[in-house]
Every structure is written in structure tokens, then in C-alpha cells.
Amino acid sequence: MTALPPSAKAMVPFVSVDNMMRLVHRVGIETMLRELTDRIEEDFRRWESFDKTPRIASHSRDGVIELMPTSDGTIYGCKYVNGHPKNVASGLQTVTAFGLLAEVASGYPVLLTEMTLLTALRTAATSAMAARYLAPKGARTMAMIGNGAQAEFQALAMKAVIGIEAVRLYDIDPAATEKTRRNLQGSGLSVTACGTAQAAVEGAEIITTCTADKQFATILTDNMVGRGVHLNAIGGDCPGKTELHRDILLRADTFVEYPPQTWIEGEIQQMDKDYPITELWRVVTGQAPGRRDPTQITLFDSVGFAIEDFSALRYLRERIAGTDLYQNLDMIADPDEPRDLFGMLQRAAD
Amino acid sequence: MTALPPSAKAMVPFVSVDNMMRLVHRVGIETMLRELTDRIEEDFRRWESFDKTPRIASHSRDGVIELMPTSDGTIYGCKYVNGHPKNVASGLQTVTAFGLLAEVASGYPVLLTEMTLLTALRTAATSAMAARYLAPKGARTMAMIGNGAQAEFQALAMKAVIGIEAVRLYDIDPAATEKTRRNLQGSGLSVTACGTAQAAVEGAEIITTCTADKQFATILTDNMVGRGVHLNAIGGDCPGKTELHRDILLRADTFVEYPPQTWIEGEIQQMDKDYPITELWRVVTGQAPGRRDPTQITLFDSVGFAIEDFSALRYLRERIAGTDLYQNLDMIADPDEPRDLFGMLQRAAD
Structure with a gap:
């Protein structure tokens, strides 16, 4: 028996750095900054409806790695971001980031994206x-x-x-x-x-x-x-x-x-x-x-x-819908019968 | 001027569900379980050298979304995982997960992977x-x-x-x-x-x-x-x-x-x-x-x-090195001059 191709549920849209840059140019950077500003303002207006926590930091001598989660009860967002001032000396970015959105009701990720550029924006x-x-x-x-x-x-x-x-x-x-x-x-x-x-x-x-x-x-x-x-x-x-x-x-x-x-x-x-x-x-x-x-x-x-990242991620998700600005990542194991994870693995043997 | 292709630093190895299944079959599931057991035991033996925190949970009516970070001072690991018992009824997995490793010294991610199967293992x-x-x-x-x-x-x-x-x-x-x-x-x-x-x-x-x-x-x-x-x-x-x-x-x-x-x-x-x-x-x-x-x-x-996931992620990173079991994701913005993020974006306009 051969493995079935992964279903749509298994696929998480991913926005690469390259596609993020395309999006900025397609929308126009000033328009995008204005739209992001409006979106962030919108979410500040409903501030009280968010789950909030100070970001979770892992400090080291050279910098910090942080997780910034939040949720509005329907969508969950999280950003991974580092801050390493010394990176510049070795030709690396001080701040790099990537982010995700997930459905609160199912826990399934629905977006993964570069977030170095999106964080700057x-x-x-x-x-x-x-x-x-x-x-x-x-x-x-x-x-x-x-x-x-x-x-x-x-x-x-x-x-x-x-x-x-x-x-x-x-x-x-x-x-x-x-x-x-x-x-x-x-x-x-x-x-x-x-x-x-x-x-x-x-x-x-x-x-x-x-x-x-x-x-x-x-x-x-x-x-x-x-x-x-x-x-x-x-x-x-x-x-x-x-x-x-x-x-x-x-x-x-x-x-x-x-x-x-x-x-x-x-x-x-x-x-x-x-x-x-x-x-x-x-x-x-x-x-x-x-x-x-x-x-x-x-x-x-x-x-x-975190709420600012959430706003940006939500904006991105809407902006890329129906475009060619993302690729689908086979990231979520999705057996035909959910309890049959092992069976899916077995059938992939061929 | 045209944009340069992203450099190696911008590329994060990604292990898809499909490649994870290939790896399990290539190694053999019992061998892999034994090797993972040994690796986890090794990290339990140096338990005190890890940064530890209870996982960060976002609870909702239907389930929970959790982040599980840890670090040994050299490598940082984090897993995103959900737990939604009701998912089974709608044909979805109760638990899905993905994970990452990053270098503590630079904060740059070095591995992104499906982790539903890896968590089961x-x-x-x-x-x-x-x-x-x-x-x-x-x-x-x-x-x-x-x-x-x-x-x-x-x-x-x-x-x-x-x-x-x-x-x-x-x-x-x-x-x-x-x-x-x-x-x-x-x-x-x-x-x-x-x-x-x-x-x-x-x-x-x-x-x-x-x-x-x-x-x-x-x-x-x-x-x-x-x-x-x-x-x-x-x-x-x-x-x-x-x-x-x-x-x-x-x-x-x-x-x-x-x-x-x-x-x-x-x-x-x-x-x-x-x-x-x-x-x-x-x-x-x-x-x-x-x-x-x-x-x-x-x-x-x-x-x-989290330390168990860290062990599994480290194991995976070593196991895929030099194989065809991953793809490179253009996930980290990497301008030629680190402070020139905007210039990189500008040059991508063509």
C-alpha cells in the first residue's frame, strides 16, 4: 500500500523572506505601514479581549531569545524573536524572528512566516x-x-x-x-x-x-x-x-x-x-x-x-490569501483516521 | 540592481512529515526508539545544566496550546504543541506539534521540524x-x-x-x-x-x-x-x-x-x-x-x-545531517550588511 499525499489540513502556509519582500512591493511600503497601523490600532481597541503575558525570555551572555504568545480566543499568535547586539559584528542580524498563527478551536497552525521584516514593519x-x-x-x-x-x-x-x-x-x-x-x-x-x-x-x-x-x-x-x-x-x-x-x-x-x-x-x-x-x-x-x-x-x-505581532500576522494572513506569495509546508501529520498515526507511518514505508 | 539570492545563514533546515517518516523507516523504528531513549537519558543526566520553566499554556474551552522552551546554554529548543481531545470527532489529531532549535550565541534558528510524529516517538x-x-x-x-x-x-x-x-x-x-x-x-x-x-x-x-x-x-x-x-x-x-x-x-x-x-x-x-x-x-x-x-x-x-523534546530535536538534527531528509527554508532575512535590512528590501523591488 502506498502513502496517500498529505491532506490540506496537514499543510501550513509559509511566507518566506522572499515572498514577504514581494508582498511589501506589491502593496507598497507606505500603504502597508498605514494598513498595519490601522490594524494594530484596531487590536489595541479590543485590548481587554486578549490573553496577555509578558514575553518568555531566555537570557544568555550574548543576548536573548523570546517567545511572544497571545490569543483573542479565536486565533492564537506567537512570535519567536532574538536580540543579539553583538551579531552585527559577525555579519548577522541583531533581531531575527518568525511567527505563527493557529486556530484556538483545533490548535492547528494556519500560518508560518518569516518575521524579521514583518517585525520591522x-x-x-x-x-x-x-x-x-x-x-x-x-x-x-x-x-x-x-x-x-x-x-x-x-x-x-x-x-x-x-x-x-x-x-x-x-x-x-x-x-x-x-x-x-x-x-x-x-x-x-x-x-x-x-x-x-x-x-x-x-x-x-x-x-x-x-x-x-x-x-x-x-x-x-x-x-x-x-x-x-x-x-x-x-x-x-x-x-x-x-x-x-x-x-x-x-x-x-x-x-x-x-x-x-x-x-x-x-x-x-x-x-x-x-x-x-x-x-x-x-x-x-x-x-x-x-x-x-x-x-x-x-x-x-x-x-x-505580542498583540502587535498578532495584528501583523492576522494582516499578513489576509493579505496573502488567494496570492502566490506563500508555499504550503507539509508540517502537520494528518492520518486519515486521527488515532491511527502509527498506521500512517507504517503505510509510508514503501 | 537585482536581489542576491539568500545566503546560507538565511536558510533553516525543515523536516516535513514526509521526511520524518522516511527517517523513521531508514533508521528503523525500534532502533530510533532505543537511540532516543539513550539521548533522553543523557540529557536527564545533565538535568541541572538546563534552563527550565513549566510550559506556557493558553487554555481554551476546547483544549490547550502550549510552548515548551528550554536551553542548555549552547542550544535553545522549543516545541509548539496543542492538546484538543475533541479534535478526533472532526477527523483531526488530538496532539499536533512542531519544534525548533536555535543557537544560543546568535539566536538564529538552525532547525524547524514537524513534531507530531517526533513527539509520539x-x-x-x-x-x-x-x-x-x-x-x-x-x-x-x-x-x-x-x-x-x-x-x-x-x-x-x-x-x-x-x-x-x-x-x-x-x-x-x-x-x-x-x-x-x-x-x-x-x-x-x-x-x-x-x-x-x-x-x-x-x-x-x-x-x-x-x-x-x-x-x-x-x-x-x-x-x-x-x-x-x-x-x-x-x-x-x-x-x-x-x-x-x-x-x-x-x-x-x-x-x-x-x-x-x-x-x-x-x-x-x-x-x-x-x-x-x-x-x-x-x-x-x-x-x-x-x-x-x-x-x-x-x-x-x-x-x-521540554528537555525530552530538546533531546529529540538534537537527535534529529544530527540524524539528518548530510542526508536528503530536509529542505532549506528561506526564513531569516539576511542582508549583506546587517543594519541594511531596508536596503535588502529595496533591492528586491526588481
């Missing part, structure tokens, strides 16, 4: 979503401190969603700034490479920090942050890794994703537990104010939360 | 490993209560590792028993289909219970368990799901994998916290006795632990 879209509520009205200039893999995505999301027209770049490595400047040519953004962080923040209404060192660093000091600015702090995202001087936090109104995780990983790990924070979903649902006045300093202390 | 191998230390000497007959997807694997592992010659089958559904009997024809085992659990345990030195209902069930009552028997309880593996009457546990010496997880999921969830248990790794390393005398009742309260 959703991180930028999350920043833009927060800026909708927190950035000063009419903001046109952003500073981008840290010009690594996330920089261009951040700039384009702020352009597509907020209407940013000018980006001022700074990185301790001028080659990174030059790379970002070159990549943003033709984007419609006016790009200025700056020699210091101080120069970069001049005139910026939005200051994004996204640096990668695994340490308590001070990328911005208090005197560099003027009244009315929105701070979008991305790089402080694991224990012992922050970017802002705590004096800045004392002057700012701080907004976070999921407090139990942000207290562990975010800028606020520097603060006492009575430091006031606002959950961003409460702003999105109108239960708490976002920016109240033009002189206020707002801080989005972003560490990245 | 490692679960049986773990039972056999425990039986090495706990089953009465010279055991030749086992009872197999619950004749679902795990049954044949259990029987063959006990044959290959312990030397079992006869299997006595019972299931509430006679069709399941008939399926198992048929599948074990030609295995060299003498197989008896029994009409009751009571009949099945007659003369058995090893009693394995592996039923799937998500409830407190009593598959075995106290009077059915004679002196000297080894109980291998597999099916009590999530909160609210047990198989044995607590009176049996009061007479038995109970051995477990990882207590913080077994207290949540195992048979011992029925017991008070002062109920004595022994960690199996301490038996394997000689720090605690296994079976002490021929009249003792031993119970392996098995729920399945």
Missing part, C-alpha cells in the same frame, strides 16, 4: 499609531537617533501616518547614518545627517531613539529634550537596557504597552514603582487622555508587545 | 527510559489502556528498550483497540485485545494509561493495581485531567519529570502538597533510588517536559 507601525495620539499636532520633523535596521521603517511610518516631511539622522557610527540617508533618497523625505545627537534633535517634534547596546545608556540627556516634544523610545527593550536619562522621564508623561512587561524591559525599569504610567490602549479607547497640550513632553516607552 | 522513549529504572526486573507483559495515537509507539518502545514480549490492549472504543492490534501485527509482540481494563491489567508488570479525555477520570481503581507493578501514566497531562484514583497514588512511589509542571498537570494535582515525589533525573544520576524491591508499586507520573 509592525514596530514602525506601532510607533506611528502611538504618535497619532501623542505627537504634537502638525509635527513635520523627526529626529532618528540610532540608524540601524529599524531606522528607515520608522521614518517611513511617521511619514505615511503622521505626515512627517523631514528626518534628522544621528548614529555613533557615521556609516549607519550614511546608509539610512542613502536608503531614504527618493522617499520624499528631506533627510539631514547630523554629527551629534544634540544637532539631530534641533527643531524635531518627534524624537525616536533606537539603539542596540545591551546596557544602561544615555542617548538623550534632559537638556536635549525641549517642551512639547514626543519621545518615541524603541531601543530600551530588555532588562538592563535603556536609552534615556531618568530626569527626562521625571518631566514626561509616559505611555506604555503592557505594564508587567514594560516594568521589566522598558525605560521605566529605572523608575520607582509609583512612577505614573498610562497604558496606550486606554488612550486609544478614550479612557485616558493622550497629548493634552502643546507644551507637554510625551514618551512612548515601547518595548514591543 | 519521544513520549514513548521517555516512558521506556523511566521503565529502565522503575519497572520490575524481567518484565515481559504490559497493559496498554487507551489505544489512541500513542499506543503502538509505547508498545514498541517497551519492547525495544525493556524487552516486553506481550501487550494487553483496552480502550472504551473497541475500534481503537482493533486498530492498535492490527498495527502491531508483525511487530514480534504478542497482542491481546481485552474487553475491560480489569482484564487488560491481568498479569501485566507494566501498566500504561494513555487516555485523552479532558476531565478527572478514573481509568484505574485501587483494586486493579497489584503489588510490584510499574504504572506509566501518560494521559494525565493538563489541569483538570487525571486518570488514576488517588488511592493508587497513596500506595505508590511516584516519580516525576519537573515538579513545578507536574503539580499543575500530572496525577499529583489530586494530592496534598506534602505528598512525596521523586524527580526522575535524580534516579538517573544515582542520587535517589528507583525501584527498591519487587513488591513496590512505582508510578511514573509523566506529563512530558
